[in-house]
Amino acid sequence: MMHKGDVQYAAGRGPEPRHGDAAHRQEPAPHPHLQCRPHEGVPVERRTDDQRQPGQTREELQFLAARKILHASAAALPLEAMLTTIANILIIAANASTAWLMLLDQGCLRTRAACGECGDHMAGSVCRDPGHPCYLSAVGTQPCVLLPHQIDPDDPVLGHFAGRECAVVLLPLRTDGSPVGAVGLAVSPEHMPDLSRLESLATQAAEAVQGAGRKMPISAWQQTLDTAFGQIAEPVLVFDREGRLVLWNAAAEEMLSHCQVAPGDSIATLLAKSGLTAGQGRPLRPEDCASARALRGERVDNLEEELPTGDGIVRHLLVSAAPLRSDGQIEGAVVVGRDVTHIRELERMRAEFLSAVSHQLRTPLTSVLGFAELLERKAGAGLSGEELKRGLRTIAEQARRINALVTDLIDGSQAEAGHLQLDLQPTDLTELIEDAVSLFRSREPGYVFSLDVRRPLPSVRADRGRIERVLRNLLSNAVKFSPPGTEIVLRAIADPAWVTVSVLDHGFGIAREDIPAVFMPFYRTRQVGGRGIKGIGLGLFMARAIVEAHGGSMWVQSQVGEGSTFYFRLPVAHVC
Structure with a gap:
């Protein structure tokens, strides 16, 4: 038998490994001569009987290209050339190093076409064991994935893939509910292709194999090819x-x-x-x-x-x-x-996050270290009580800053994993809102804070500390991104099901393309009116995570140059 561990069938379906397979035997020793080769570039076609002739028209060239990208048309090619074309298409579609097609033939499974790095090894191979994963895939209905450590070096069909840094994907070829054969791909385990797309291509390939003997004009396939190509x-x-x-x-x-x-x-x-x-x-x-x-x-x-x-x-x-x-x-x-624009944006955000965290940690640590060294130097020189008190106060303040940063990181990790803990109690939002506005009026005297609450607000079941954090974050952001002297308005209204709170500012606003990202972890807007903005980009992510953990929602409306309004709503207590 060829595999060391259980065969992995997509979505947990498909044939199970037979009793007595390699999963139930002693693992074979690695073959000493099988070494992983680096990627060798363009897959080599093992068959060259393509039917395109010199002087063909542009439409025929388009048909050739579509064949290479999607699937071969049995109408224009003999079976062997068509199978080789399908193998080339699968290499491109799955970013595979090797692709091969095996067809059922008088009770066994024969490789009829093979392309790529290991095409020479696969060409002409025959599988006669009904319990072999290739055979099980051919007669089954689900894809099968074999990881590198599951392949036996002594397997007569797949043994040359043992020890290589590639997985083997096997897909059934079926048409009208009947098995035709199997497709095999050698792919990187780190870049596993989308199996649903490969299944679709395998279905098209099976249909092409079935119709290989029927000659039809190119135009009869053009519409089908165009449709598939467009998808x-x-x-x-x-x-x-x-x-x-x-x-x-x-x-x-x-x-x-x-x-x-x-x-x-x-x-x-x-x-x-x-x-x-x-x-x-x-x-x-x-x-x-x-x-x-x-x-x-x-x-x-x-x-x-x-x-x-x-x-x-x-x-x-x-x-x-x-x-x-x-x-x-x-x-x-x-x-x-x-x-990969989204991936590059995440990479940029990660780099900015690391830079911000480093800065946020370095500043308080420098103060802690400096005052600790100062106290150490003066400890034997008659340190005054006032100097001692000032130094200890600074150390305590900076330690709290570090603790708050670490708490934010821990909470952010819990929120991203969906494990945010809440202490839900009947809560009066009016009191929380008034306390938050009162705090910011004293902390930020350069701004005008207005309060518009449609009393009475019904009670909500909430974690008081968490909702206070949401309100402080929204008010703090309004201050950060607004010019001094502008008005910031906090409103709250209620209907029978929800209490909706909003924070409106007249600041710089958010660019339309940035709005989908503002609630992402570690995101910091780049449009800040030229002012340096502190923070690590967890505030709005945590605020929305807290609100959603309460069964509510958060959103934003903004226009560059006119300001932003952040909204969140929580369910009324009796609705929960």
Whole structure:
């Protein structure tokens, strides 16, 4: 048997490992000659009987590109060439190092096409064991995932993947409810592909295999191919051998809609129109972009590029590309982009968070250390009572600052995990609101604080300390982001089900594109009117987490230059 541990079936379904499998045996020793090779670039096609002939029309070239990206059409290719094309498509779609297709044939499972790093090893392999994971996947209905440590080096089909830093994904090929075979992929465990998308491609591949013997005109498949191609979520662009854009999907068209890029544009024209640059805004020459490199025969993986948009936002892309070959000749290139803007924003926020935490800790620690050393030096020199009192007071104040920061971090971690603890008691919100406004009137005399409470407010079940923290955070933010002398208004109204509280300021406001992020942990707005803003970016995240833990909600309305209004509402006690 081939696996050391239990076979993992997606969603916990599918065939279970048979009794007597390797899961119930002694683990075999690692094979001494199986070593993990580095990624070797463009997958090598093991079969070259592609049917495209010289001089084909642009529509036929588009059909070839669509075949390479999605699935092969049995109408235009013999079975073996079609299977090789499907394997190439799966390598691109799953970012796999190896892909192979096995078909059921007289009671056994035969590998009919294999491409990529280990294509030579997989080509021609045969599985006759009905209990083998490949066979179970072929006759089953669910994907199967084998992690590296679960593969037996002595397995005749998959043994060469043992010890490598890759997982094996097996998907059934079924059509009309009947098994056809199985698809196999070698992928990185750290970048496991979306199994639902792969299942969809496997279904299309099975249908193509079933219809391989039926000859149909290209036009009969065009609409189906266009529909499937358009559903790919990532932007996909196809260029011909001269570097002209000949095909793109809906995601690519949407991404480039603001810059008037159109089919027929050259690579240089596309760059000029879109303003596409290399990572960190560095200039990108036409010959250095992913599409041009693919037309020279390279496989490009995760090239960083940046695309400015019409509303001032820069989209960060990881671009991969591969050449489209026919009869050994490069006929074009396919380019796939992955939008990682959100990931880059999280990385920026993490860096700012670490910087802010370091600063917030360093300042009080410096004071604590300084006064401790001062007290130590003067301890034997007749330290006065006043000096001692002042030094100890400073140490205590700074220690409380550090403790508050650590408490914020702990609370933030608990809130993110959904484990925020509450002490719920019947609470009069009117009293909490009036106390909060009174505190800020004395603390911030340079601002005008107004109170508008529609009395009487019904009681709510709340953690008094937590809701006080929410009110203080909203008022503190209003002060931070408003010019001195402006008015800050705290309102509260009630209906039979909810008490709604709002804090309105006339400050700098929040940019529209920043509003979705203001409640994220460690986010600090970049639009602060030129003033230095302290904090680590947990305030609004914690405020919303507290409100939601009470069964309420929080939201914001804002316009740059006019100010912001933050709202939260809590359920009335008798509704809970």
